[in-house]
Structure formats: C-alpha cells, structure tokens
Amino acid sequence: MSEWFETLDGLYTMAWDQLEQGVADSSHPARHPSLATISQSGWPEARMVAIRCADRAAHVLDAHTDIFSDKIASLKAHPRVAFHFWIEELRLQIRVQASVEILTGSDVAHLWAKVPQPSRQSYGITPAPGVPIPDALAYVKDPDQVSFAVLRCAIEHIDLVHLGQVHRRARFTKARDWIGEWLSP
Numbered sequence: 241m242s243e244w245f246e247t248l249d250g251l252y253t254m255a256w257d258q259l260e261q262g263v264a265d266s267s268h269p270a271r272h273p274s275l276a277t278i279s280q281s282g283w284p285e286a287r288m289v290a291i292r293c294a295d296r297a298a299h300v301l302d303a304h305t306d307i308f309s310d311k312i313a314s315l316k317a318h319p320r321v322a323f324h325f326w327i328e329e330l331r332l333q334i335r336v337q338a339s340v341e342i343l344t345g346s347d348v349a350h351l352w353a354k355v356p357q358p359s360r361q362s363y364g365i366t367p368a369p370g371v372p373i374p375d376a377l378a379y380v381k382d383p384d385q386v387s388f389a390v391l392r393c394a395i396e397h398i399d400l401v402h403l404g405q406v407h408r409r410a411r412f413t414k415a416r417d418w419i420g421e422w423l424s425p
C-alpha cells in the first residue's frame with residue numbers, strides 16, 4: 241500500500257484533511273496560515289489569520305476580519321489572496337490562491353451569531369485598526385457586527401510540497417477541474 245504523499249489523490253486528500261482540522265481545532269497548525277494580499281500601491285502584504293471554514297466540496301476557505309482593517313482596501317483593489325500553511329508534523333506545505341468576496345451585514349449575521357463573546361473583541365475598535373495612536377493602549381474596543389467581515393475565498397490553485405526523504409510537489413487547479421499534476425519541486 242502506498243503512503244499518502246506518494247499519490248496525487250493522497251496528497252490532495254491529506255491537504256483538505258489538514259484544512260478541515262485547522263477549522264475544528266484552534267491548536268492545529270493549519271488554524272493560523274499567513275494570508276497574503278497586494279496593497280493598493282502594489283506592495284506584497286502578509287499577516288496571520290485564523291481559518292474559520294474549509295469547504296472541500298465548494299473549494300472555499302473563509303477568514304474573518306475587521307471591515308475597517310487595511311487589508312480590506314487592498315482586497316477592494318485586488319480581490320485575490322494567497323494562504324500559506326506549513327504542517328511540520330507531516331512535512332507538508334500547502335499554498336492556496338483564491339479570489340475573494342467580502343461579505344458583511346445581513347449576509348453574515350448567522351456567522352456573527354456564532355462568534356463567541358471573547359472573539360467579538362476583534363471586531364469594533366476605535367480608532368480603526370492601523371491608525372497611529374499616542375500610547376500603546378489608547379484605543380477602545382466596542383464589539384459590533386458592523387465591523388465584522390467574512391473573507392470568502394474561492395480557491396483557484398492549490399500547490400502542495402511534501403518534504404520527505406525525497407521531495408514531491410503537486411498542483412491542483414480549478415481550470416483543470418482539480419485533476420492534479422506532479423511538478424518538479
């Protein structure tokens with residue numbers, strides 16, 4: 241029997257298993273990928289986020305953010321993201337590229353209702369995120385759904401690298417209907 245990383249199907253299935261575990265378990269390494277965007281002026285930007293939904297059938301990842309954070313302006317200019325995950329235990333790198341829809345208001349009220357009270361602190365801050373303040377704590381948190389945004393990321397490319405005794409790399413794209421192909425690593 242082959243190991244999971246020896247077949248395209250095995251790699252792909254393992255990657256989605258990891259993404260789903262990241263959503264289910266806050267201590268799983270897939271919980272906190274780096275999320276990369278392109279700024280309005282063309283600079284690359286990366287920051288850590290939590291993944292909140294991984295829908296294997298729909299090829300969608302969700303992250304939550306403050307609608308007043310700088311990344312929103314970047315996403316309005318360039319509605320594309322990359323996620324980067326590293327699962328040390330499996331020696332598996334997962335890179336995802338996706339198109340993004342920013343959802344707010346009544347479209348996400350059902351999701352806001354499920355955000356635990358302590359986590360709501362992340363949505364609603366004065367002044368807005370990224371605004372200079374005279375002192376480190378010169379801000380006020382006032383959780384409010386008005387600040388809550390869901391980044392719905394429709395995946396277009398998945399690139400997987402397994403660093404075993406030998407290195408393997410595979411690509412899966414929407415354009416090829418998710419039929420994988422091996423790449424030179």
Ligand SMILES: Cc1cc2nc3c(=O)[nH]c(=O)nc-3n(C[C@H](O)[C@H](O)[C@H](O)COP(=O)(O)O)c2cc1C
Nearest residue numbers: 272287288289290304305306309310311312369370
């Ligand atoms: C462990 C960890 C988890 C985070 N999770 C999120 C998150 O889910 N959503 C988010 O918008 N920011 C999250 N942040 C904060 C971002 O990394 C970033 O500082 C913030 O979103 C502002 O980024 P921006 O100025 O590029 O918009 C997290 C930071 C850390 C360290």
